[in-house]
Amino acid sequence: MKVSDLSVARGGVPVLSGVSFELEPGKALVLRGPNGAGKTTLLRCIAGLQAPLSGRIEGAEDRVAYAAHADGLKSMLTVRENLSFWAQVFGNNDISGALDGYALRPLADRLAGTLSAGQKRRLGLARLLVTGRPIWVLDEPTVSLDADAVALFGSVLRGHLAAGGSALMATHIDLGVEAHVLDISAYRAALDVDLGASDAAFL
Numbered sequence: 420m421k422v423s424d425l426s427v428a429r430g431g432v433p434v435l436s437g438v439s440f441e442l443e444p445g446k447a448l449v450l451r452g453p454n455g456a457g458k459t460t461l462l463r464c465i466a467g468l469q470a471p472l473s474g475r476i477e478g479a480e481d482r483v484a485y486a487a488h489a490d491g492l493k494s495m496l497t498v499r500e501n502l503s504f505w506a507q508v509f510g511n512n513d514i515s516g517a518l519d520g521y522a523l524r525p526l527a528d529r530l531a532g533t534l535s536a537g538q539k540r541r542l543g544l545a546r547l548l549v550t551g552r553p554i555w556v557l558d559e560p561t562v563s564l565d566a567d568a569v570a571l572f573g574s575v576l577r578g579h580l581a582a583g584g585s586a587l588m589a590t591h592i593d594l595g596v597e598a599h600v601l602d603i604s605a606y607r608a609a610l611d612v613d614l615g616a617s618d619a620a621f622l
């Protein structure tokens with residue numbers, strides 16, 4: 420995947436401009452930057468959830484699986500049913516790797532709505548495995564995870580990279596995975612809008 424001269428906005432306000440990087444198969448890239456720097460906004464653009472202001476994203480279409488703060492679980496389906504649902508959406512039917520990768524077998528028949536925050540997060544991350552998509556775009560993937568679950572995630576991620584997948588993620592946690600780091604502070608967009616006139620942008 421190649422990102423060239425990308426500019427992105429949030430709520431109509433330009434946040435980043437001139438972002439360029441390449442993400443090769445088997446590689447991980449960690450986005451760094453202070454709160455509000457624009458990591459989530461950049462990840463959402465690359466995942467196709469919002470359009471960039473300008474610039475190019477090549478090699479992402481139909482190859483990206485996105486996991487964000489909102490896990491998007493179906494609360495009235497069980498863990499197994501949630502994974503099967505997503506697997507079908509992506510044309511797969513094998514959910515065993517996802518159940519095992521995140522130690523979800525003991526929870527397989529629980530309704531997703533009854534899971535703890537960390538368990539929900541594990542299920543949200545397990546979904547990536549059933550998509551079969553090579554580029555994982557992850558926004559703070561370890562939020563709510565305990566040390567054991569972080570280790571599970573690190574191990575799954577290493578497997579994904581070793582199999583030729585790649586990962587772009589915003590995280591402050593050391594995952595024990597070799598990764599390049601991109602500090603997006605350098606790409607802060609010049610604010611030339613009248614913020615006083617756009618309160619709605621900060622709702």
Ligand SMILES: Nc1ncnc2c1ncn2[C@@H]1O[C@H](COP(=O)(O)OP(=O)(O)OP(=O)(O)O)[C@@H](O)[C@H]1O
Nearest residue numbers: 429430434453454455456457458459460620621622
């Ligand atoms: N709905 C919105 N309207 C206007 N501005 C917004 C909106 N949502 C977020 N922002 C602003 O856009 C900027 C980028 O936010 P973003 O969530 O991308 O940052 P981030 O780097 O992911 O932050 P964090 O580390 O806190 O998660 C921030 O300054 C934020 O306040």
